[in-house]
Amino acid sequence: MPVLTEATAQTIVPSEDFPKKFNREAFMFHHKLAENPLFTLPRLMELAKETQRTHKQDLYYDAGKDVAIGARWDEFSPPPPLEDALERIEHNGAWIAIHQAQHDPEYAAIYDQCMSEFSDLSGVDFKKVMRVQDALIFITSPNRVTTYHIDRECNFLLQIHGTKMIHIFDSKDSEVLPQEEIERFWTVDNNAPRYKPELQDHATSYHLEPGNGVHLPVNWPHWLKNDNNISVSLSVNFTWKDSERGNIYRANHYLRRFLKINPRPPFESPLSDGLKNVFMSMTYNPARAANRFMHKLKGDPIRAR
Template structure:
Protein backbone atom coordinates (compact mmCIF):
# COMPACT_ATOMS: atom_id res chain seq x y z
CA UNK A 1 0.00 0.00 0.00
CA UNK A 2 1.30 3.46 -0.85
CA UNK A 3 1.63 5.86 2.08
CA UNK A 4 2.93 9.40 2.49
CA UNK A 5 4.61 10.25 5.76
CA UNK A 6 3.56 13.43 7.59
CA UNK A 7 5.64 13.75 10.71
CA UNK A 8 4.84 10.66 12.74
CA UNK A 9 1.54 9.95 10.97
CA UNK A 10 0.92 8.20 7.67
CA UNK A 11 -1.77 9.21 5.20
CA UNK A 12 -3.15 6.30 3.16
CA UNK A 13 -3.84 6.98 -0.51
CA UNK A 14 -5.25 5.03 -3.43
CA UNK A 15 -2.90 2.22 -4.46
CA UNK A 16 -2.88 -0.91 -6.60
CA UNK A 17 -2.16 -4.26 -4.96
CA UNK A 18 0.03 -5.33 -7.90
CA UNK A 19 2.83 -3.34 -9.58
CA UNK A 20 1.66 -0.32 -11.57
CA UNK A 21 2.89 -1.70 -14.90
CA UNK A 22 0.87 -4.90 -14.39
CA UNK A 23 -2.30 -2.90 -13.67
CA UNK A 24 -1.64 -0.57 -16.61
CA UNK A 25 -1.72 -3.57 -18.95
CA UNK A 26 -4.83 -4.95 -17.20
CA UNK A 27 -6.82 -1.69 -17.29
CA UNK A 28 -9.97 -2.20 -19.44
CA UNK A 29 -9.01 -5.88 -19.98
CA UNK A 30 -8.77 -7.73 -16.66
CA UNK A 31 -9.93 -7.13 -13.08
CA UNK A 32 -7.35 -6.11 -10.50
CA UNK A 33 -7.41 -5.13 -6.84
CA UNK A 34 -6.73 -1.74 -5.29
CA UNK A 35 -6.88 -0.19 -1.82
CA UNK A 36 -8.42 3.13 -0.81
CA UNK A 37 -8.65 5.53 2.17
CA UNK A 38 -12.45 5.96 2.34
CA UNK A 39 -13.59 3.24 4.75
CA UNK A 40 -13.87 5.63 7.71
CA UNK A 41 -14.63 8.77 5.71
CA UNK A 42 -17.35 10.96 7.30
CA UNK A 43 -19.06 11.55 3.93
CA UNK A 44 -20.07 7.87 3.79
CA UNK A 45 -21.76 7.32 7.14
CA UNK A 46 -25.46 6.45 7.08
CA UNK A 47 -26.35 9.88 8.49
CA UNK A 48 -24.34 11.65 5.79
CA UNK A 49 -25.88 9.47 3.10
CA UNK A 50 -29.39 10.23 4.39
CA UNK A 51 -28.67 13.91 3.80
CA UNK A 52 -27.20 13.11 0.40
CA UNK A 53 -30.27 11.04 -0.56
CA UNK A 54 -32.55 14.01 0.11
CA UNK A 55 -30.35 16.11 -2.16
CA UNK A 56 -30.11 13.55 -4.96
CA UNK A 57 -33.87 12.79 -4.88
CA UNK A 58 -34.52 16.33 -6.12
CA UNK A 59 -32.73 15.58 -9.42
CA UNK A 60 -34.68 13.64 -12.04
CA UNK A 61 -33.12 10.28 -12.88
CA UNK A 62 -30.30 10.35 -10.33
CA UNK A 63 -31.95 8.14 -7.70
CA UNK A 64 -33.00 4.51 -8.10
CA UNK A 65 -34.03 1.96 -5.49
CA UNK A 66 -35.87 -1.34 -5.43
CA UNK A 67 -36.59 -4.10 -2.93
CA UNK A 68 -37.31 -7.80 -3.11
CA UNK A 69 -35.88 -11.28 -3.42
CA UNK A 70 -33.51 -10.91 -6.38
CA UNK A 71 -31.68 -13.64 -8.32
CA UNK A 72 -28.60 -13.45 -10.51
CA UNK A 73 -30.59 -13.48 -13.78
CA UNK A 74 -33.17 -10.81 -12.87
CA UNK A 75 -33.35 -7.60 -14.91
CA UNK A 76 -33.50 -3.92 -14.03
CA UNK A 77 -37.05 -2.65 -14.11
CA UNK A 78 -38.51 -6.04 -13.17
CA UNK A 79 -37.84 -5.68 -9.42
CA UNK A 80 -40.51 -3.97 -7.28
CA UNK A 81 -39.91 -0.32 -6.35
CA UNK A 82 -41.07 0.60 -2.82
CA UNK A 83 -43.83 3.20 -2.67
CA UNK A 84 -42.16 5.29 0.02
CA UNK A 85 -39.44 7.96 0.29
CA UNK A 86 -35.86 6.76 -0.08
CA UNK A 87 -35.05 8.02 3.43
CA UNK A 88 -37.64 5.59 4.83
CA UNK A 89 -35.98 2.75 2.92
CA UNK A 90 -32.56 3.73 4.29
CA UNK A 91 -33.93 3.78 7.83
CA UNK A 92 -35.22 0.22 7.27
CA UNK A 93 -32.26 -0.93 5.18
CA UNK A 94 -31.38 -3.85 7.50
CA UNK A 95 -34.69 -5.61 6.75
CA UNK A 96 -35.87 -3.95 3.50
CA UNK A 97 -34.14 -6.27 1.00
CA UNK A 98 -33.27 -3.07 -0.84
CA UNK A 99 -30.69 -1.78 -3.28
CA UNK A 100 -30.32 2.01 -3.41
CA UNK A 101 -28.31 3.85 -6.09
CA UNK A 102 -27.46 7.55 -5.98
CA UNK A 103 -25.96 8.85 -9.23
CA UNK A 104 -23.81 11.89 -10.04
CA UNK A 105 -22.96 12.35 -6.39
CA UNK A 106 -20.00 14.46 -7.55
CA UNK A 107 -22.41 17.36 -8.14
CA UNK A 108 -21.93 17.93 -4.39
CA UNK A 109 -18.51 19.68 -4.04
CA UNK A 110 -17.45 17.61 -1.03
CA UNK A 111 -17.94 14.34 -2.93
CA UNK A 112 -16.37 15.88 -6.05
CA UNK A 113 -13.12 16.31 -4.12
CA UNK A 114 -13.12 12.60 -3.21
CA UNK A 115 -13.77 11.67 -6.83
CA UNK A 116 -10.92 13.91 -8.02
CA UNK A 117 -8.43 11.94 -5.88
CA UNK A 118 -9.60 8.67 -7.42
CA UNK A 119 -9.53 10.13 -10.96
CA UNK A 120 -5.91 11.24 -10.50
CA UNK A 121 -5.03 7.72 -9.32
CA UNK A 122 -6.63 6.04 -12.36
CA UNK A 123 -5.04 8.48 -14.80
CA UNK A 124 -1.70 7.63 -13.23
CA UNK A 125 -2.42 3.91 -13.65
CA UNK A 126 -3.44 4.48 -17.29
CA UNK A 127 -0.29 6.47 -18.09
CA UNK A 128 -0.02 9.33 -20.58
CA UNK A 129 -1.01 7.21 -23.59
CA UNK A 130 -4.16 5.88 -21.92
CA UNK A 131 -5.32 8.83 -19.84
CA UNK A 132 -6.54 10.78 -22.90
CA UNK A 133 -9.38 8.25 -23.33
CA UNK A 134 -10.75 8.84 -19.81
CA UNK A 135 -13.62 11.34 -19.74
CA UNK A 136 -16.31 12.58 -17.32
CA UNK A 137 -15.50 10.96 -13.96
CA UNK A 138 -18.63 10.00 -12.01
CA UNK A 139 -19.46 8.72 -8.53
CA UNK A 140 -22.39 6.45 -7.68
CA UNK A 141 -23.20 5.41 -4.11
CA UNK A 142 -24.82 2.03 -3.34
CA UNK A 143 -26.56 1.21 -0.07
CA UNK A 144 -27.54 -2.46 0.08
CA UNK A 145 -29.49 -4.65 2.49
CA UNK A 146 -27.99 -7.84 3.97
CA UNK A 147 -27.70 -10.81 1.55
CA UNK A 148 -29.03 -8.80 -1.39
CA UNK A 149 -27.95 -9.80 -4.92
CA UNK A 150 -27.05 -7.35 -7.70
CA UNK A 151 -27.94 -9.23 -10.91
CA UNK A 152 -25.66 -10.18 -13.81
CA UNK A 153 -24.90 -7.21 -16.09
CA UNK A 154 -22.09 -5.39 -17.87
CA UNK A 155 -21.19 -1.70 -18.21
CA UNK A 156 -19.50 0.53 -20.77
CA UNK A 157 -17.53 2.62 -18.30
CA UNK A 158 -14.07 2.31 -16.77
CA UNK A 159 -15.31 1.10 -13.39
CA UNK A 160 -13.95 0.58 -9.86
CA UNK A 161 -16.21 -1.03 -7.26
CA UNK A 162 -15.15 0.43 -3.90
CA UNK A 163 -16.18 -1.11 -0.57
CA UNK A 164 -16.79 1.39 2.25
CA UNK A 165 -18.73 -0.59 4.91
CA UNK A 166 -19.81 -4.22 5.17
CA UNK A 167 -18.53 -6.98 2.91
CA UNK A 168 -19.68 -8.74 -0.26
CA UNK A 169 -18.69 -11.19 -2.97
CA UNK A 170 -18.06 -10.06 -6.55
CA UNK A 171 -17.75 -12.24 -9.64
CA UNK A 172 -16.22 -10.80 -12.84
CA UNK A 173 -16.19 -12.45 -16.27
CA UNK A 174 -13.65 -12.13 -19.07
CA UNK A 175 -14.77 -9.09 -21.11
CA UNK A 176 -13.42 -10.63 -24.30
CA UNK A 177 -15.31 -13.92 -24.00
CA UNK A 178 -18.10 -13.55 -26.56
CA UNK A 179 -19.84 -16.67 -25.25
CA UNK A 180 -20.49 -14.67 -22.05
CA UNK A 181 -21.17 -11.25 -23.56
CA UNK A 182 -22.06 -11.53 -27.24
CA UNK A 183 -21.56 -8.97 -30.00
CA UNK A 184 -25.35 -8.74 -30.35
CA UNK A 185 -25.73 -7.96 -26.63
CA UNK A 186 -23.10 -5.22 -26.86
CA UNK A 187 -24.83 -3.72 -29.89
CA UNK A 188 -28.22 -3.74 -28.15
CA UNK A 189 -26.65 -2.18 -25.05
CA UNK A 190 -25.23 0.74 -27.01
CA UNK A 191 -28.49 1.13 -28.87
CA UNK A 192 -30.09 1.97 -25.53
CA UNK A 193 -30.92 -1.21 -23.56
CA UNK A 194 -28.66 -1.26 -20.48
CA UNK A 195 -30.10 -4.66 -19.49
CA UNK A 196 -28.91 -6.32 -22.71
CA UNK A 197 -26.61 -8.84 -21.01
CA UNK A 198 -28.09 -12.27 -20.30
CA UNK A 199 -26.81 -14.69 -17.68
CA UNK A 200 -25.51 -18.01 -19.05
CA UNK A 201 -25.50 -20.94 -16.61
CA UNK A 202 -21.81 -21.81 -16.90
CA UNK A 203 -20.38 -18.36 -16.20
CA UNK A 204 -20.41 -18.70 -12.41
CA UNK A 205 -17.78 -21.46 -12.74
CA UNK A 206 -15.45 -19.47 -15.00
CA UNK A 207 -15.85 -16.00 -13.46
CA UNK A 208 -13.11 -14.56 -11.26
CA UNK A 209 -14.20 -14.23 -7.62
CA UNK A 210 -13.33 -11.42 -5.20
CA UNK A 211 -14.32 -10.79 -1.59
CA UNK A 212 -14.54 -7.08 -0.83
CA UNK A 213 -14.09 -5.74 2.70
CA UNK A 214 -13.85 -2.10 3.81
CA UNK A 215 -10.76 -0.55 2.20
CA UNK A 216 -10.90 -2.87 -0.84
CA UNK A 217 -11.61 -1.90 -4.44
CA UNK A 218 -11.71 -3.91 -7.67
CA UNK A 219 -11.31 -2.65 -11.21
CA UNK A 220 -14.09 -4.21 -13.32
CA UNK A 221 -13.01 -4.12 -16.97
CA UNK A 222 -15.22 -2.50 -19.57
CA UNK A 223 -17.81 -5.04 -20.85
CA UNK A 224 -16.78 -7.47 -18.11
CA UNK A 225 -20.08 -9.03 -17.05
CA UNK A 226 -20.36 -9.23 -13.26
CA UNK A 227 -22.72 -9.73 -10.34
CA UNK A 228 -22.58 -9.17 -6.58
CA UNK A 229 -23.90 -10.89 -3.46
CA UNK A 230 -23.89 -8.93 -0.24
CA UNK A 231 -22.88 -10.70 2.96
CA UNK A 232 -25.17 -10.74 6.00
CA UNK A 233 -24.56 -7.06 6.66
CA UNK A 234 -25.53 -3.61 5.45
CA UNK A 235 -23.19 -2.62 2.64
CA UNK A 236 -22.08 0.83 1.54
CA UNK A 237 -20.05 0.90 -1.65
CA UNK A 238 -19.17 3.18 -4.54
CA UNK A 239 -18.97 2.78 -8.28
CA UNK A 240 -16.36 5.22 -9.56
CA UNK A 241 -16.38 5.57 -13.34
CA UNK A 242 -14.82 7.21 -16.34
CA UNK A 243 -16.55 7.30 -19.72
CA UNK A 244 -14.81 6.58 -23.01
CA UNK A 245 -15.31 9.04 -25.90
CA UNK A 246 -18.25 7.88 -28.03
CA UNK A 247 -16.07 7.30 -31.12
CA UNK A 248 -13.92 4.76 -29.27
CA UNK A 249 -16.52 1.96 -29.12
CA UNK A 250 -20.07 3.17 -28.56
CA UNK A 251 -20.68 4.68 -32.00
CA UNK A 252 -19.22 1.60 -33.71
CA UNK A 253 -21.46 -0.79 -31.79
CA UNK A 254 -24.42 1.52 -32.42
CA UNK A 255 -23.77 1.35 -36.18
CA UNK A 256 -23.34 -2.43 -35.99
CA UNK A 257 -26.73 -2.71 -34.30
CA UNK A 258 -28.45 -1.10 -37.27
CA UNK A 259 -26.37 -3.08 -39.78
CA UNK A 260 -27.48 -6.31 -38.07
CA UNK A 261 -31.11 -5.18 -38.29
CA UNK A 262 -30.57 -4.82 -42.05
CA UNK A 263 -29.43 -8.45 -42.26
CA UNK A 264 -25.68 -7.82 -42.21
CA UNK A 265 -23.37 -9.65 -39.78
CA UNK A 266 -20.94 -6.87 -38.81
CA UNK A 267 -17.43 -7.23 -37.46
CA UNK A 268 -16.74 -5.89 -33.97
CA UNK A 269 -14.48 -2.92 -33.20
CA UNK A 270 -10.77 -3.40 -33.84
CA UNK A 271 -11.05 -5.60 -36.93
CA UNK A 272 -10.53 -2.80 -39.46
CA UNK A 273 -9.39 0.80 -38.90
CA UNK A 274 -11.18 2.07 -42.02
CA UNK A 275 -14.38 0.20 -41.19
CA UNK A 276 -14.28 1.46 -37.60
CA UNK A 277 -13.91 5.06 -38.77
CA UNK A 278 -16.85 4.76 -41.15
CA UNK A 279 -19.01 3.07 -38.51
CA UNK A 280 -18.04 5.64 -35.88
CA UNK A 281 -19.23 8.42 -38.19
CA UNK A 282 -22.48 6.57 -38.87
CA UNK A 283 -23.01 5.77 -35.21
CA UNK A 284 -22.37 9.41 -34.27
CA UNK A 285 -25.02 10.54 -36.76
CA UNK A 286 -27.50 8.05 -35.27
CA UNK A 287 -26.67 9.24 -31.75
CA UNK A 288 -27.02 12.92 -32.61
CA UNK A 289 -30.34 12.32 -34.38
CA UNK A 290 -31.65 10.34 -31.40
CA UNK A 291 -30.54 13.03 -28.95
CA UNK A 292 -32.18 15.75 -31.05
CA UNK A 293 -35.46 13.80 -31.05
CA UNK A 294 -35.31 13.43 -27.28
CA UNK A 295 -34.78 17.17 -26.84
CA UNK A 296 -37.74 17.90 -29.09
CA UNK A 297 -39.97 15.51 -27.13
CA UNK A 298 -38.75 16.96 -23.83
CA UNK A 299 -39.40 20.48 -25.05
CA UNK A 300 -42.87 19.57 -26.24
CA UNK A 301 -43.73 18.06 -22.83
CA UNK A 302 -42.45 21.15 -21.05
Protein backbone atom coordinates in the same frame (compact mmCIF):
# COMPACT_ATOMS: atom_id res chain seq x y z
CA MET B 1 -9.67 9.70 9.45
CA PRO B 2 -10.25 13.28 8.28
CA VAL B 3 -12.74 14.07 5.56
CA LEU B 4 -10.95 14.74 2.30
CA THR B 5 -11.63 18.36 1.45
CA GLU B 6 -8.20 19.08 0.00
CA ALA B 7 -5.15 17.16 -1.16
CA THR B 8 -4.17 14.64 1.49
CA ALA B 9 -2.04 11.53 1.76
CA GLN B 10 -2.35 8.83 -0.89
CA THR B 11 -5.82 7.26 -0.97
CA ILE B 12 -5.20 4.49 -3.51
CA VAL B 13 -2.46 1.99 -2.73
CA PRO B 14 -0.05 1.78 -5.70
CA SER B 15 0.11 -1.50 -7.63
CA GLU B 16 1.90 -2.61 -10.79
CA ASP B 17 -1.47 -3.88 -12.08
CA PHE B 18 -2.67 -0.38 -12.93
CA PRO B 19 -0.49 0.36 -15.99
CA LYS B 20 -0.53 -3.26 -17.20
CA LYS B 21 -4.21 -4.08 -16.82
CA PHE B 22 -6.13 -0.79 -16.84
CA ASN B 23 -9.18 -1.08 -19.13
CA ARG B 24 -7.84 -4.40 -20.44
CA GLU B 25 -8.85 -6.75 -17.62
CA ALA B 26 -10.29 -6.74 -14.12
CA PHE B 27 -8.02 -6.62 -11.09
CA MET B 28 -8.16 -5.98 -7.36
CA PHE B 29 -6.48 -3.05 -5.60
CA HIS B 30 -6.51 -1.45 -2.13
CA HIS B 31 -7.55 1.96 -0.78
CA LYS B 32 -7.73 3.94 2.48
CA LEU B 33 -11.33 5.22 2.55
CA ALA B 34 -12.85 2.57 4.81
CA GLU B 35 -12.92 4.79 7.92
CA ASN B 36 -13.93 8.04 6.23
CA PRO B 37 -16.93 9.58 8.07
CA LEU B 38 -18.57 10.66 4.82
CA PHE B 39 -19.58 7.02 4.30
CA THR B 40 -21.41 6.45 7.58
CA LEU B 41 -25.12 5.69 7.16
CA PRO B 42 -26.37 8.91 8.81
CA ARG B 43 -24.22 11.04 6.48
CA LEU B 44 -25.28 9.00 3.45
CA MET B 45 -28.93 9.38 4.43
CA GLU B 46 -28.41 13.16 4.38
CA LEU B 47 -26.81 12.92 0.95
CA ALA B 48 -29.63 10.73 -0.43
CA LYS B 49 -32.34 13.09 0.82
CA GLU B 50 -30.49 16.13 -0.53
CA THR B 51 -30.02 14.37 -3.88
CA GLN B 52 -33.73 13.56 -4.04
CA ARG B 53 -34.53 17.22 -3.32
CA THR B 54 -32.09 18.87 -5.73
CA HIS B 55 -31.14 16.25 -8.37
CA LYS B 56 -33.94 13.69 -8.26
CA GLN B 57 -32.81 12.05 -11.50
CA ASP B 58 -29.53 11.04 -9.83
CA LEU B 59 -31.17 8.88 -7.17
CA TYR B 60 -32.30 5.30 -7.83
CA TYR B 61 -33.56 2.87 -5.25
CA ASP B 62 -35.73 -0.22 -4.96
CA ALA B 63 -36.48 -2.87 -2.38
CA GLY B 64 -37.02 -6.57 -2.83
CA LYS B 65 -35.71 -9.76 -1.33
CA ASP B 66 -34.73 -12.87 -3.30
CA VAL B 67 -33.76 -10.86 -6.39
CA ALA B 68 -32.69 -13.20 -9.20
CA ILE B 69 -29.19 -12.85 -10.63
CA GLY B 70 -30.58 -12.56 -14.14
CA ALA B 71 -33.48 -10.21 -13.37
CA ARG B 72 -33.95 -7.21 -15.64
CA TRP B 73 -33.77 -3.71 -14.15
CA ASP B 74 -37.26 -2.97 -15.49
CA GLU B 75 -38.83 -5.91 -13.66
CA PHE B 76 -38.65 -4.40 -10.17
CA SER B 77 -41.75 -3.15 -8.36
CA PRO B 78 -42.21 0.59 -7.71
CA PRO B 79 -39.86 1.68 -4.93
CA PRO B 80 -41.03 2.42 -1.38
CA PRO B 81 -40.70 5.92 0.08
CA LEU B 82 -37.03 6.91 0.38
CA GLU B 83 -37.23 7.14 4.17
CA ASP B 84 -38.45 3.54 4.31
CA ALA B 85 -35.71 2.31 2.01
CA LEU B 86 -33.05 4.08 4.09
CA GLU B 87 -34.28 3.61 7.63
CA ARG B 88 -35.26 -0.05 7.22
CA ILE B 89 -32.33 -0.99 4.99
CA GLU B 90 -31.21 -3.73 7.36
CA HIS B 91 -34.41 -5.67 6.70
CA ASN B 92 -36.11 -4.58 3.46
CA GLY B 93 -33.79 -5.82 0.73
CA ALA B 94 -33.04 -2.31 -0.50
CA TRP B 95 -30.61 -1.26 -3.24
CA ILE B 96 -29.83 2.45 -3.30
CA ALA B 97 -27.65 4.19 -5.88
CA ILE B 98 -26.69 7.87 -5.47
CA HIS B 99 -25.27 9.15 -8.75
CA GLN B 100 -23.22 12.32 -9.11
CA ALA B 101 -22.39 12.48 -5.40
CA GLN B 102 -19.78 15.05 -6.41
CA HIS B 103 -22.55 17.67 -6.42
CA ASP B 104 -21.66 17.76 -2.72
CA PRO B 105 -18.23 19.43 -2.36
CA GLU B 106 -17.00 16.95 0.24
CA TYR B 107 -17.64 13.96 -2.04
CA ALA B 108 -16.28 15.91 -5.00
CA ALA B 109 -12.95 16.23 -3.16
CA ILE B 110 -12.79 12.46 -2.72
CA TYR B 111 -13.72 11.78 -6.34
CA ASP B 112 -11.16 14.26 -7.66
CA GLN B 113 -8.38 12.88 -5.50
CA CYS B 114 -9.15 9.28 -6.47
CA MET B 115 -9.28 10.16 -10.17
CA SER B 116 -5.99 12.05 -9.92
CA GLU B 117 -4.33 9.05 -8.31
CA PHE B 118 -5.89 6.55 -10.73
CA SER B 119 -4.63 8.73 -13.57
CA ASP B 120 -1.10 8.74 -12.18
CA LEU B 121 -1.13 5.00 -11.52
CA SER B 122 -2.54 4.01 -14.92
CA GLY B 123 -0.52 6.50 -16.95
CA VAL B 124 -3.67 7.90 -18.62
CA ASP B 125 -4.52 11.61 -18.51
CA PHE B 126 -8.19 11.23 -17.67
CA LYS B 127 -8.87 14.93 -18.02
CA LYS B 128 -8.31 14.57 -21.76
CA VAL B 129 -10.41 11.45 -22.31
CA MET B 130 -13.39 11.70 -19.93
CA ARG B 131 -16.85 12.72 -21.10
CA VAL B 132 -19.07 12.13 -18.03
CA GLN B 133 -17.73 11.71 -14.50
CA ASP B 134 -19.71 10.00 -11.75
CA ALA B 135 -19.08 9.49 -8.05
CA LEU B 136 -21.67 6.76 -7.54
CA ILE B 137 -22.42 5.44 -4.05
CA PHE B 138 -24.21 2.12 -3.49
CA ILE B 139 -25.96 1.29 -0.21
CA THR B 140 -27.38 -2.22 -0.13
CA SER B 141 -29.19 -4.46 2.33
CA PRO B 142 -27.84 -7.72 3.76
CA ASN B 143 -27.74 -10.58 1.24
CA ARG B 144 -29.05 -8.36 -1.58
CA VAL B 145 -28.13 -9.33 -5.15
CA THR B 146 -27.05 -6.74 -7.73
CA THR B 147 -28.22 -8.32 -10.95
CA TYR B 148 -26.00 -9.37 -13.85
CA HIS B 149 -25.20 -6.48 -16.20
CA ILE B 150 -22.58 -4.61 -18.19
CA ASP B 151 -21.75 -0.88 -18.04
CA ARG B 152 -20.78 1.85 -20.48
CA GLU B 153 -18.49 3.31 -17.85
CA CYS B 154 -14.90 2.54 -16.97
CA ASN B 155 -15.16 1.77 -13.27
CA PHE B 156 -13.17 1.56 -10.06
CA LEU B 157 -15.37 0.03 -7.33
CA LEU B 158 -14.18 0.72 -3.77
CA GLN B 159 -15.66 -1.27 -0.88
CA ILE B 160 -16.17 1.01 2.14
CA HIS B 161 -18.35 -0.87 4.68
CA GLY B 162 -19.51 -4.47 4.86
CA THR B 163 -18.45 -7.36 2.69
CA LYS B 164 -19.77 -8.85 -0.53
CA MET B 165 -18.81 -11.06 -3.44
CA ILE B 166 -18.43 -9.78 -6.98
CA HIS B 167 -18.34 -12.17 -9.95
CA ILE B 168 -16.70 -10.71 -13.06
CA PHE B 169 -16.69 -12.19 -16.56
CA ASP B 170 -14.34 -11.39 -19.43
CA SER B 171 -16.12 -9.30 -22.07
CA LYS B 172 -14.08 -11.12 -24.73
CA ASP B 173 -15.65 -14.46 -23.73
CA SER B 174 -18.16 -14.88 -26.59
CA GLU B 175 -19.99 -17.69 -24.81
CA VAL B 176 -20.74 -15.41 -21.89
CA LEU B 177 -21.30 -12.23 -23.91
CA PRO B 178 -22.19 -12.81 -27.58
CA GLN B 179 -21.73 -9.93 -30.00
CA GLU B 180 -25.50 -9.66 -30.51
CA GLU B 181 -26.02 -8.91 -26.81
CA ILE B 182 -23.40 -6.14 -26.78
CA GLU B 183 -24.87 -4.64 -29.96
CA ARG B 184 -28.36 -4.56 -28.46
CA PHE B 185 -26.98 -3.05 -25.26
CA TRP B 186 -25.41 -0.11 -27.10
CA THR B 187 -28.41 0.35 -29.40
CA VAL B 188 -31.80 -0.51 -27.90
CA ASP B 189 -31.72 -2.38 -24.58
CA ASN B 190 -29.66 -1.74 -21.44
CA ASN B 191 -30.72 -5.17 -20.18
CA ALA B 192 -29.66 -7.06 -23.31
CA PRO B 193 -26.80 -9.09 -21.71
CA ARG B 194 -28.30 -12.33 -20.39
CA TYR B 195 -26.99 -14.27 -17.41
CA LYS B 196 -26.20 -17.89 -18.25
CA PRO B 197 -25.96 -19.88 -15.00
CA GLU B 198 -24.30 -22.79 -16.76
CA LEU B 199 -21.34 -20.48 -17.48
CA GLN B 200 -20.91 -19.17 -13.93
CA ASP B 201 -17.58 -21.02 -13.69
CA HIS B 202 -16.23 -18.62 -16.36
CA ALA B 203 -16.29 -15.82 -13.77
CA THR B 204 -13.44 -14.62 -11.58
CA SER B 205 -14.82 -13.99 -8.10
CA TYR B 206 -13.49 -11.47 -5.59
CA HIS B 207 -14.53 -11.19 -1.95
CA LEU B 208 -14.61 -7.47 -1.23
CA GLU B 209 -13.85 -6.19 2.26
CA PRO B 210 -13.44 -2.60 3.51
CA GLY B 211 -10.26 -1.27 1.93
CA ASN B 212 -10.48 -3.50 -1.16
CA GLY B 213 -11.49 -2.43 -4.63
CA VAL B 214 -11.82 -3.86 -8.14
CA HIS B 215 -11.33 -2.29 -11.55
CA LEU B 216 -13.97 -3.10 -14.17
CA PRO B 217 -13.20 -2.25 -17.80
CA VAL B 218 -15.99 -1.11 -20.10
CA ASN B 219 -18.59 -3.80 -20.86
CA TRP B 220 -17.20 -6.48 -18.52
CA PRO B 221 -20.22 -8.48 -17.24
CA HIS B 222 -20.62 -8.83 -13.48
CA TRP B 223 -23.04 -9.45 -10.64
CA LEU B 224 -22.73 -9.06 -6.88
CA LYS B 225 -24.19 -10.40 -3.67
CA ASN B 226 -23.82 -8.90 -0.21
CA ASP B 227 -22.86 -11.01 2.74
CA ASN B 228 -25.19 -10.84 5.73
CA ASN B 229 -24.45 -7.15 6.30
CA ILE B 230 -25.23 -3.67 5.00
CA SER B 231 -22.76 -2.73 2.27
CA VAL B 232 -21.50 0.69 1.23
CA SER B 233 -19.42 1.02 -1.94
CA LEU B 234 -18.08 3.94 -3.96
CA SER B 235 -17.89 3.62 -7.73
CA VAL B 236 -15.37 6.09 -9.16
CA ASN B 237 -16.26 5.94 -12.85
CA PHE B 238 -16.41 7.84 -16.12
CA THR B 239 -17.39 7.45 -19.75
CA TRP B 240 -14.87 8.01 -22.51
CA LYS B 241 -15.11 10.95 -24.89
CA ASP B 242 -14.41 8.54 -27.71
CA SER B 243 -17.74 7.33 -29.11
CA GLU B 244 -16.17 4.75 -31.41
CA ARG B 245 -17.01 1.61 -29.42
CA GLY B 246 -20.70 2.43 -29.24
CA ASN B 247 -20.88 3.52 -32.88
CA ILE B 248 -19.38 0.27 -34.14
CA TYR B 249 -21.73 -1.86 -32.06
CA ARG B 250 -24.70 0.22 -33.18
CA ALA B 251 -23.68 -0.15 -36.84
CA ASN B 252 -23.28 -3.90 -36.36
CA HIS B 253 -26.72 -4.13 -34.77
CA TYR B 254 -28.36 -2.54 -37.80
CA LEU B 255 -26.27 -4.55 -40.26
CA ARG B 256 -27.26 -7.76 -38.52
CA ARG B 257 -30.92 -6.78 -38.22
CA PHE B 258 -31.63 -5.30 -41.64
CA LEU B 259 -29.05 -6.88 -43.96
CA LYS B 260 -29.03 -10.24 -42.17
CA ILE B 261 -25.24 -10.42 -42.19
CA ASN B 262 -22.77 -11.38 -39.50
CA PRO B 263 -20.64 -8.21 -39.16
CA ARG B 264 -17.03 -8.11 -38.05
CA PRO B 265 -16.64 -7.32 -34.32
CA PRO B 266 -14.96 -4.06 -33.23
CA PHE B 267 -11.19 -3.64 -33.09
CA GLU B 268 -10.37 -6.30 -35.71
CA SER B 269 -10.20 -4.09 -38.80
CA PRO B 270 -9.30 -0.36 -38.79
CA LEU B 271 -10.99 0.05 -42.17
CA SER B 272 -14.24 -1.61 -41.12
CA ASP B 273 -14.31 0.19 -37.77
CA GLY B 274 -13.58 3.53 -39.40
CA LEU B 275 -16.38 3.20 -41.95
CA LYS B 276 -18.89 2.22 -39.28
CA ASN B 277 -17.82 5.03 -36.99
CA VAL B 278 -18.07 7.60 -39.78
CA PHE B 279 -21.48 6.33 -40.79
CA MET B 280 -22.91 6.43 -37.25
CA SER B 281 -21.23 9.73 -36.35
CA MET B 282 -21.71 11.82 -39.46
CA THR B 283 -25.07 13.27 -38.45
CA TYR B 284 -23.66 15.00 -35.40
CA ASN B 285 -19.88 15.31 -35.92
CA PRO B 286 -18.70 14.27 -39.39
CA ALA B 287 -15.36 16.11 -39.20
CA ARG B 288 -14.28 14.36 -36.00
CA ALA B 289 -15.34 10.95 -37.27
CA ALA B 290 -13.52 11.45 -40.58
CA ASN B 291 -10.37 12.57 -38.73
CA ARG B 292 -10.41 9.39 -36.60
CA PHE B 293 -10.96 7.31 -39.75
CA MET B 294 -7.86 8.80 -41.40
CA HIS B 295 -5.77 8.11 -38.30
CA LYS B 296 -6.83 4.47 -38.44
CA LEU B 297 -5.86 4.14 -42.08
CA LYS B 298 -2.41 5.47 -41.10
CA GLY B 299 -2.02 2.63 -38.61
CA ASP B 300 -2.64 4.44 -35.31
CA PRO B 301 -3.52 2.02 -32.49
CA ILE B 302 -7.15 1.48 -31.65
CA ARG B 303 -7.87 2.38 -28.05
CA ALA B 304 -9.87 -0.30 -26.31
CA ARG B 305 -13.02 1.62 -25.49
